[in-house]
Amino acid sequence: xRKVVVTEFLTxxxxxxxxxxxxxxxxxxxxxxxxxxxxxxxxxxxxGRVTYEGFAAAWPSMTDxxxxxxxxxxxxxxxxxxxxxxxxxxxxxIISGNVPDEIARLKALPGQDIxxxxxxxxxxxxxxHNLVDAYRLLVYPLVRGGGKRLFADGTAxxxxxxxxxxxxxxVVALTYxxxxxxxx
Amino acid sequence: MAKVLLGMTMxxxxxxxxQDGSVARLYPDLAALRETEExxxxxxxxxxxxxxxxxxxxxxxxLTDYEFQTPIFVVTHQAPAYAPKGQNDRLRVHYVxxxxxxxxx
Numbered sequence: 001x002r003k004v005v006v007t008e009f010l011t012x013x014x015x016x017x018x019x020x021x022x023x024x025x026x027x028x029x030x031x032x033x034x035x036x037x038x039x040x041x042x043x044x045x046x047x048g049r050v051t052y053e054g055f056a057a058a059w060p061s062m063t064d065x066x067x068x069x070x071x072x073x074x075x076x077x078x079x080x081x082x083x084x085x086x087x088x089x090x091x092x093x094i095i096s097g098n099v100p101d102e103i104a105r106l107k108a109l110p111g112q113d114i115x116x117x118x119x120x121x122x123x124x125x126x127x128x129h130n131l132v133d134a135y136r137l138l139v140y141p142l143v144r145g146g147g148k149r150l151f152a153d154g155t156a157x158x159x160x161x162x163x164x165x166x167x168x169x170x171v172v173a174l175t176y177x178x179x180x181x182x183x184x
Numbered sequence: 185m186a187k188v189l190l191g192m193t194m195x196x197x198x199x200x201x202x203q204d205g206s207v208a209r210l211y212p213d214l215a216a217l218r219e220t221e222e223x224x225x226x227x228x229x230x231x232x233x234x235x236x237x238x239x240x241x242x243x244x245x246x247l248t249d250y251e252f253q254t255p256i257f258v259v260t261h262q263a264p265a266y267a268p269k270g271q272n273d274r275l276r277v278h279y280v281x282x283x284x285x286x287x288x289x
Contacts (some may be wrong), residue, residue, distance in 0.1 A: 012198070013198040014197040014198040016197070098260040137196075149197060149198075150197065151196070155197070159196065174196075176196075
C-alpha cells in the first residue's frame, strides 16, 4: 500500500505558510538532499488547489542539473478542488468529490509514496480521515507571529517519532507516523 | 554572567499546556523524563529557577523532590501566606513581588 507523506517546512511554532518568505536563508545541500531523496521515493503529488496553482505557475519553467524540476513536472499530480475545471500542469488529475474515497483508492494502487506539499486545508481533511501515513517536517529555527499552521486549532493527534536529522543550518528534520491506536 | 534559559516542554504544534491549563499529555512519564541524559544535563547546569505564579501553583506549595534543587524565585504580585514544603539547604523559595527584572537581577 502506498503511503501518503505530508512534507512541510515549519517554523518552531508550527506555522507552514509562505516558507518562501523565511526558509531560503537556511537552505543547504543537506536540505536539498533530503528533499531530493523524498521526491525520488515518490511518484505522485497530492495537492490542494492553492498550492497546486502556485506550483503549476512556477515549476514548468524550472530546470536543474539534478533533475528535481523534471521529476516534479513529470510525475502524476492530483489536485483536490471543487472549483477548478482545468488542471494544465503536465500529468494532472482533478479530484472534485468523494475525496477520502478517491485518496484511499490512490493509496491502494501500486506505486511509490504520494507526497503532500503545502495544502493546509487539504491536510485537515486527510488528518480527519486518518489518511496520513507519515509527516516529514523540516523545522526552522525561527518563530512567525501568524500564518496557517500545519495542525489547525482543535486538531489532536498522537504521533510516533521515526527519525530525526539535524542540519548544520539549524534546521531539524523530523519524521513522524501516526501512533498506533494502542499507543494513544 | 549566568544565562537565562527558557526550559520548555512543547507539543509539536507549539503548545505548552492545554486549554484547561493541564500539562498531563506533555508529561506521560515524569520519572522516565528525569532519567534522561538531557534533563540530567539541565539539572547539572542550572543554578537557580525563576517561575511565574501559575507554574508554582502547579506544585501546590510542595517542592519536595523537585528536580531542580536550587534557589527558586517565584514572580508573583502577592506572596502566598503558607510556607512552601520541601525546602532544604539547596532548595529555598524566594517570592519576588517587585517585578521580573528584580528576580533576574
